[in-house]
Amino acid sequence: MALNLIHMVAMVLSVIISLGSFGISQTEDLTKGASFIFGDSLVDAGNNNYLPTLSRANIAPNGIDFKASGGTPTGRYTNGRTIGDIVGEELGQQHYALPFLAPNTTGRAILHGVNYASGGGGIMNATGRIFVNRLSMDIQVDYFNITRKQIDKLLGAANAKEYVTKRSIFSITIGSNDFLNNYLLPVISMGARITQSPNGFVDDLINHLRGQLTRLYKLDARKFVVGNVGPIGCIPYQKTINQLHETECVSLPNKLALQYNARLKDLLQELNENLKDATVVHADVYALVMELVSNYDKYGFTTSSKACCGNGGQFAGIVPCGPTSSMCSDRSKHVFWDPYHPSEAANVIIAKQLVNGGEKYMTPMNLRQLRDL
Numbered sequence: 001m002a003l004n005l006i007h008m009v010a011m012v013l014s015v016i017i018s019l020g021s022f023g024i025s026q027t028e029d030l031t032k033g034a035s036f037i038f039g040d041s042l043v044d045a046g047n048n049n050y051l052p053t054l055s056r057a058n059i060a061p062n063g064i065d066f067k068a069s070g071g072t073p074t075g076r077y078t079n080g081r082t083i084g085d086i087v088g089e090e091l092g093q094q095h096y097a098l099p100f101l102a103p104n105t106t107g108r109a110i111l112h113g114v115n116y117a118s119g120g121g122g123i124m125n126a127t128g129r130i131f132v133n134r135l136s137m138d139i140q141v142d143y144f145n146i147t148r149k150q151i152d153k154l155l156g157a158a159n160a161k162e163y164v165t166k167r168s169i170f171s172i173t174i175g176s177n178d179f180l181n182n183y184l185l186p187v188i189s190m191g192a193r194i195t196q197s198p199n200g201f202v203d204d205l206i207n208h209l210r211g212q213l214t215r216l217y218k219l220d221a222r223k224f225v226v227g228n229v230g231p232i233g234c235i236p237y238q239k240t241i242n243q244l245h246e247t248e249c250v251s252l253p254n255k256l257a258l259q260y261n262a263r264l265k266d267l268l269q270e271l272n273e274n275l276k277d278a279t280v281v282h283a284d285v286y287a288l289v290m291e292l293v294s295n296y297d298k299y300g301f302t303t304s305s306k307a308c309c310g311n312g313g314q315f316a317g318i319v320p321c322g323p324t325s326s327m328c329s330d331r332s333k334h335v336f337w338d339p340y341h342p343s344e345a346a347n348v349i350i351a352k353q354l355v356n357g358g359e360k361y362m363t364p365m366n367l368r369q370l371r372d373l
């Protein structure tokens, strides 16, 4: 009831502002709120462009289908929009959340959301060391702390708190690199694998993530969505290096993902009970992506094993996507854009489930319901 009133006042305000500035097409509309996006290359919108790192996607043909840039690469690790971009659109947000490190991510633009995600990043600081540089989750939360103070300055403390608690969705897509580019890396993390059982490592991940989500809560985050780790044994890279058959996935990475995911589900349940007034949504990305991988033809894809852009082996899964890579002829027919990342076509299906889907994938609610709380 109170919320509806706030909503109406805000709508009336935005109409007044738009009448007052006719001719300017982009009227600031904060009623649909903002996304604050944390995570790894699945949702990085360009932060790594500003880091000295070996993990970059601002090279062609990445972004070839990204309309907002006219097809020039932006640092997104896919051919078009990321899941975070599409979710923002579906929820009616005015802009894509801007990369925190981009120089023009300043002023009132941040009120439409900020993206802290970084290719190669993980829950643990040591994850992704192979890329020399990346933003791990601890640092991403430090950066939100900076944004949080900027929102106070823009809106005043009371309105800022209201905006962050009621109108902002905090999405966290992290964990894959903690396995792919940490625990499962043979040389760099030999130490971790020798000294830690999978159980011990997963314990560490869950404890760190609990701390990170609790820090966001202390900064007034109340609407969370946390994705679990996808079937990382089914990505073209893993299938290629393990020389699997088209219909098989590598079992160890999937087993580790499932082990982590089970603990994650318990953690999110715990946080729902312990963080007063917070809603923590669990997105079963594993099940969603597995459905696409297994039943790709039902969704209009012709393959879920071969990368569209990449080279090497039977699934083009060894050399990352770049200017000299071979590219498939129909990008909308591949579940995977490159050896690691889904195509925009797959991202659209996943994002729509996150926003509108039922309890099969989204518990206790979907993102449209989370937004409207």
Ligand SMILES: *[C@@H]1O[C@H](CO)[C@@H](O)[C@H](O)[C@H]1NC(C)=O
Binding pocket: 098, 102, 104, 105, 109
């Ligand atoms: C920031 O700069 C980038 C690259 O120049 C541009 O694509 C983007 O639209 C700009 N964003 C804003 C909010 O001005």
Ligand SMILES: *[C@@H]1O[C@H](CO)[C@@H](O)[C@H](O)[C@H]1NC(C)=O
Binding pocket: 125, 138, 139
């Ligand atoms: C990870 O790095 C951050 C930022 O440098 C630091 O604040 C944090 O204490 C580190 N965490 C661990 C477990 O070393």
Ligand SMILES: *[C@@H]1O[C@H](CO)[C@@H](O)[C@H](O)[C@H]1NC(C)=O
Binding pocket: 142, 145, 215, 216, 218, 219
């Ligand atoms: C945010 O930054 C302030 C310093 O500016 C610090 O005192 C506070 O502990 C930080 N909060 C979190 C949750 O990291």
